[in-house]
Amino acid sequence: xxxxxxLLLAGVLLAALAVCVGCxxxxxxAPARTELTVGVTESFPPMAFPGEDGTFTGYDIELAREVxxxxxxxxxxxxxxxxxMEQYLARxxxxxxxxxxxxxxxxxxxxxFTPGYLRNEQVVVVREDSPYHRFPDLKGKxxxxxxxxxxxxxxxxxxxLRGILKEILERSISVGAFQExxxxxxxxxxxxxxxANYAIQRDKNPFRILDEGLAPEEYxxxxxxxxxxxxxxVWSTLLEMAADGTIKRISEKWFGSDLSLVxxxxxxxxx
Ligand code: ARG
Numbered sequence: 001x002x003x004x005x006x007l008l009l010a011g012v013l014l015a016a017l018a019v020c021v022g023c024x025x026x027x028x029x030a031p032a033r034t035e036l037t038v039g040v041t042e043s044f045p046p047m048a049f050p051g052e053d054g055t056f057t058g059y060d061i062e063l064a065r066e067v068x069x070x071x072x073x074x075x076x077x078x079x080x081x082x083x084x085m086e087q088y089l090a091r092x093x094x095x096x097x098x099x100x101x102x103x104x105x106x107x108x109x110x111x112x113f114t115p116g117y118l119r120n121e122q123v124v125v126v127r128e129d130s131p132y133h134r135f136p137d138l139k140g141k142x143x144x145x146x147x148x149x150x151x152x153x154x155x156x157x158x159x160x161l162r163g164i165l166k167e168i169l170e171r172s173i174s175v176g177a178f179q180e181x182x183x184x185x186x187x188x189x190x191x192x193x194x195x196a197n198y199a200i201q202r203d204k205n206p207f208r209i210l211d212e213g214l215a216p217e218e219y220x221x222x223x224x225x226x227x228x229x230x231x232x233x234v235w236s237t238l239l240e241m242a243a244d245g246t247i248k249r250i251s252e253k254w255f256g257s258d259l260s261l262v263x264x265x266x267x268x269x270x271x
Contacts, residue, residue: 033230035074038064039094041082046198046254047100047219048077059118059254060098066246067237081172083148086110089224096223096234100192102150103220112228114235116218117262121193122154124161124210127181132188135212139164141187144177146170151190154214161214178205190214198254218261238262 040048040056051057056077068075080088085097089111102120103113124143126132132141138161145151147170155162162168169186171177178199180186189196193213199205223231241247242262251258 033071033073035076036064036068036071036096036234037076037078037094038099039078039080039085039088039097040099042079044099044195046202047194048098058099059250060100062250062253063117063238063241063247064098066241066250067234070237070240071233081148082146083172085148085222089222095227095230096221098221100194100219101222102192102217103222104150104153104217106153107222110225111222112225112231113220113222114231114238115261116220117238118194118219118259119261120217120219122151122190122214122217123193123196124212124214125178125181125189125191125196125207126187126210128206128208130187130208133210135161135210136164138188140166142167142169142185143188143190144169144171144180144186145190146177147172149191150215150217151192155190158214178207181207194219 038061040060043049044058046058047060048056048058061077065075067073078088078094080094080097085101086107088094089097097111100120101107103116107113124132124135124138132138135158143155143165145155145168152168152170155165155168169180171180177186177189177191181189193209196207196209200207200209221231221234238247239262242260247260247262248258251260
């Protein structure tokens with residue numbers, strides 16, 4: 001049998017050990033972040049797309065590269081399926097979605113967004129030589145959208161257009177919709193103005209954007225709900241980049257003028 005004294009000693013030792021383990025744990029800090037994995041789709045010019053040499057480039061990519069450089073993180077780019085962005089985040093395969101991602105109330109339920117950094121609008125794109133100029137001209141026609149995109153929501157919320165269409169085609173690749181326009185499989189595409197405008201102005205595609213738009217939106221960077229601190233870190237770096245003129249330079253390169261909403265453009269208080 002252990003003597004009382006030995007028991008006491010054992011108890012004291014155990015207690016000391018516990019305190020020690022406790023202080024150890026307190027001192028162990030979460031390992032510093034060394035990389036940021038950004039989710040993009042295979043091609044979404046001018047936001048995120050493979051350049052001539054195959055490496056990703058674009059407005060969002062240049063912003064992300066500069067943010068990572070300033071934070072000392074390695075930037076990883078991962079191609080995802082747009083309609084599965086939330087699963088990619090949940091499974092930890094990406095840290096954020098940064099490729100022309102619209103902030104919507106629905107996404108805000110399951111994701112954490114930075115404030116909006118760029119304005120966009122859902123618009124109708126047709127072939128330049130087509131006879132379509134106003135929504136009613138698309139009666140009985142076929143419209144293509146990217147699966148899981150806000151183009152689909154915008155259409156559903158525009159009954160005067162949705163109601164007269166014959167069919168809506170959903171494609172997993174956004175620029176694939178342009179192909180359908182060229183091939184004549186679709187009469188029109190509903191998509192992001194930012195992307196359509198670039199395709200017409202810079203890439204000289206024979207398309208035209210109807211004057212009447214569907215829905216104004218803002219792009220934000222989407223994170224896991226639990227990563228609000230990471231989102232703040234990225235946003236504060238963007239604020240620095242806005243203050244020193246870096247964002248203006250990147251914006252002028254891709255859009256011809258400074259369209260950035262950074263710093264601070266808060267239209268929705270939920271963010
Ligand atoms: N802005 C639209 C959305 O958020 C379309 C974005 C598509 N982005 C992309 N990288 N394919 O749903």
